[in-house]
Amino acid sequence: MRNLLPFRDINVHASTSHYAFTSPSSPSAQTLVIERPSGDIRLNDGALLGAKRVSSIAGILGIVKLRLDKYIIVITKAQPMGRLKGHMVYKIMATEFLPLRERTLHDSDEDTYLTLLKTLLKTGPMYFSYSFDITNSFQRQAASNPSHALWQRADDRFFWNRFIQTDLIDFAMGATSASGLRPHGAHQTGADPFILPVMFGMMRITATRIKSTPLTFALVTRRSRHRAGTRYLTRGIDEHGHVANFNETEQTVVLNDGTTDARGMGGGGGMQDGKVSGFDGQDMQVMSYVQTRGSVPVYWAEVSTLRYTPDLQIRGVETAVEAAKSHFDEQIRLYGDNYLVNLVNQRGREVRVKEAYEQLVRTIVSVPTESTQANHATSEKIHIVEASQPKQKYDRLHYVYFDFHNETKGLRWHRAQLLLDQLKDGLVQGQYFRGVDMPGDSQGRLEVRAQQTAVVRTNCMDCLDRTNVVQTMLARWTLTRQLVDIGILRPGEAADDDAAFKVLFRNIWADNADVVSRTYSGTGALKTDFTRTGERTRAGALQDLNNSLTRYVKNNFGDGPRQDAFDLFLGAFQPDSLGIGATQVFVDRRPIMIQAIPYVLAGSFFLVLVSSLARSNPETTIWPLRLFTIICILIGMWCFRFIYTHGVLYVNWPKLNTPRWANEGYQEAMGAIRKDKFIGPFVARHERGASSARISHLEEGKKRIQ
Numbered sequence: 001m002r003n004l005l006p007f008r009d010i011n012v013h014a015s016t017s018h019y020a021f022t023s024p025s026s027p028s029a030q031t032l033v034i035e036r037p038s039g040d041i042r043l044n045d046g047a048l049l050g051a052k053r054v055s056s057i058a059g060i061l062g063i064v065k066l067r068l069d070k071y072i073i074v075i076t077k078a079q080p081m082g083r084l085k086g087h088m089v090y091k092i093m094a095t096e097f098l099p100l101r102e103r104t105l106h107d108s109d110e111d112t113y114l115t116l117l118k119t120l121l122k123t124g125p126m127y128f129s130y131s132f133d134i135t136n137s138f139q140r141q142a143a144s145n146p147s148h149a150l151w152q153r154a155d156d157r158f159f160w161n162r163f164i165q166t167d168l169i170d171f172a173m174g175a176t177s178a179s180g181l182r183p184h185g186a187h188q189t190g191a192d193p194f195i196l197p198v199m200f201g202m203m204r205i206t207a208t209r210i211k212s213t214p215l216t217f218a219l220v221t222r223r224s225r226h227r228a229g230t231r232y233l234t235r236g237i238d239e240h241g242h243v244a245n246f247n248e249t250e251q252t253v254v255l256n257d258g259t260t261d262a263r264g265m266g267g268g269g270g271m272q273d274g275k276v277s278g279f280d281g282q283d284m285q286v287m288s289y290v291q292t293r294g295s296v297p298v299y300w301a302e303v304s305t306l307r308y309t310p311d312l313q314i315r316g317v318e319t320a321v322e323a324a325k326s327h328f329d330e331q332i333r334l335y336g337d338n339y340l341v342n343l344v345n346q347r348g349r350e351v352r353v354k355e356a357y358e359q360l361v362r363t364i365v366s367v368p369t370e371s372t373q374a375n376h377a378t379s380e381k382i383h384i385v386e387a388s389q390p391k392q393k394y395d396r397l398h399y400v401y402f403d404f405h406n407e408t409k410g411l412r413w414h415r416a417q418l419l420l421d422q423l424k425d426g427l428v429q430g431q432y433f434r435g436v437d438m439p440g441d442s443q444g445r446l447e448v449r450a451q452q453t454a455v456v457r458t459n460c461m462d463c464l465d466r467t468n469v470v471q472t473m474l475a476r477w478t479l480t481r482q483l484v485d486i487g488i489l490r491p492g493e494a495a496d497d498d499a500a501f502k503v504l505f506r507n508i509w510a511d512n513a514d515v516v517s518r519t520y521s522g523t524g525a526l527k528t529d530f531t532r533t534g535e536r537t538r539a540g541a542l543q544d545l546n547n548s549l550t551r552y553v554k555n556n557f558g559d560g561p562r563q564d565a566f567d568l569f570l571g572a573f574q575p576d577s578l579g580i581g582a583t584q585v586f587v588d589r590r591p592i593m594i595q596a597i598p599y600v601l602a603g604s605f606f607l608v609l610v611s612s613l614a615r616s617n618p619e620t621t622i623w624p625l626r627l628f629t630i631i632c633i634l635i636g637m638w639c640f641r642f643i644y645t646h647g648v649l650y651v652n653w654p655k656l657n658t659p660r661w662a663n664e665g666y667q668e669a670m671g672a673i674r675k676d677k678f679i680g681p682f683v684a685r686h687e688r689g690a691s692s693a694r695i696s697h698l699e700e701g702k703k704r705i706q
Helices: 108-123 138-142 166-172 189-194 317-335 348-364 404-408 413-430 465-485 499-521 528-533 538-557 559-570 592-613 623-645 660-674 680-686
Strands: 010-014 018-022 031-035 041-044 053-057 059-065 070-084 087-099 126-128 199-210 213-223 247-255 285-293 300-303 311-314 337-342 368-373 382-387 397-402 433-437 446-450 454-459
Touching (some): 031 189, 041 166, 070 108, 070 199, 070 213, 087 199, 108 559, 138 285, 138 433, 138 446, 166 189, 199 499, 247 465, 285 317, 285 465, 300 660, 317 348, 317 454, 337 348, 337 413, 348 382, 348 397, 382 413, 397 413, 404 465, 413 465, 454 465, 465 499, 465 528, 499 538, 528 538, 538 559, 592 680, 660 680
Parallel strands (some): 337 397, 337 454
Antiparallel strands (some): 018 031, 031 041, 070 087, 087 126, 199 213, 213 247, 247 285, 285 433, 300 311, 368 382, 382 397, 433 446
């Protein structure tokens, strides 16, 4: 009988000629064999002898090819997070890299690649389940084909290890082996249980009560693997219709569920597969509500120059129309009507992003009609753009601009209710998903009672802080509506009326804001004191200040390596084994003079500090020391001015897929420096290699879109 679910227990048998993977709980299952050092994959009937080492793992994360070798990444430790509808969900806590070469070759770039990947796996929140498709919402799961293997049912957007599972998936689908010598042909069903889909994002599953009614409250945020990256290095849309920082958040309530404990790695046999009956004989009910967030779908970027506010660049909207249509094709197909909530400022630098978004919507929808609401503070409190008469699929887009900054400034957070009032009709019509367990169904499927037919897609500049506040508000309103509909609450009551649940709800949503923010900006979210307590506090304002300063440092000096790690793991960059040793990707090839200036600045500051604190002998002449101090101050001021003027040279850009605007900024800065009468001759004389060598690394790899 074909095994559609991943193995829960896998033993790795390591020898000099191969790695063999077996499942102790499934002795009749075939053994997966990966040959060393070729990487060829095959299935073997029965176990293989001669293993030097046998170890137990939680699953195979994937296989990655770097410059010198291939590595099998295995999950060595997983933490249970709780049960959803009887299925245990785990968080990856530790991984190990198994090299295919018996004798490890050393290369500085190879070591850096491994460090990047290990850091990402250590810090990135990744989750999986052996029996439950956590990459799909409950509504999409209800429509999926249960006869397919779990990995085949996974949502491609949120199947985060899809690229590094390519070798196993190709083998399972009958593709040619790595060496090209063994065509497999038919689907290798024995490989399916070794393919484990992993989701990147946030997961909280909590057993709680509302008005003495027990329920399971779950919040899941799935981050898209397409156009994944860091704050200032991935903005807007790409040519394939993928937007930066796209996340799907699903809030779920499960009633009559007694299987939410997180004890142990498994549980009862029936519970492991989700085949459980309801609580106290009542059918299990699932209600879920999905929201999305994603960057404004036009071509735009913010270029870091070491200044606190980056330079904003926006290409003509007409160039992004086809990409935006591809994006909204998918959004409409998956979610139905899209309410595009835009929260950017209508003044200052952000207004250009707002205007570009509105122009895009006017271009896409047929016969657009617009309406604006104003008040004493602003002439555009709310601005709506939508089709006057729906004629084509893009007329299911409803653009709603809300002046979040002006309406909520002065700690008037309750004013966000104005946006909710505007969206209520759409929220009511769009419904939410509701399903009931089908008794006796061996697959544990749900009988669909209601479907969500619309989604609110929220954005601000980062799709973080303002977006978090609005999404929490919409989730709270929808939860109250759900509980009223099934009779737990009476009309006029709210979920927040239960004090204990109110605290739980706010903290889970604040945790979600922090997780989404850390993966994109490097710090926790801003304004989470309001999300947690319902009011702004001084401590929260100070924490926001700390997070803002930390973001500045990380976005300028730490996001380059983080972006490289994303690109390497997701396959946006693939190392080339040609020219090993001849070129090094991660070597700093800026001119020595350029590299030295920050050190000269630091040295000047140190010498000035020492000279100002040093005690002088009354009998000694002090003017030489003062002259020396003045010289150091002048040198330090010149160095600071140079760095501030040419900040693009000191941003830690990605080395693998360097952004086009970074390359252009580097060339422009170097061109200006070479013309400088003082430093130009030194740079031109001592520059090592081409001026663009530091950041033009695209020839070291090749793009691959999965």
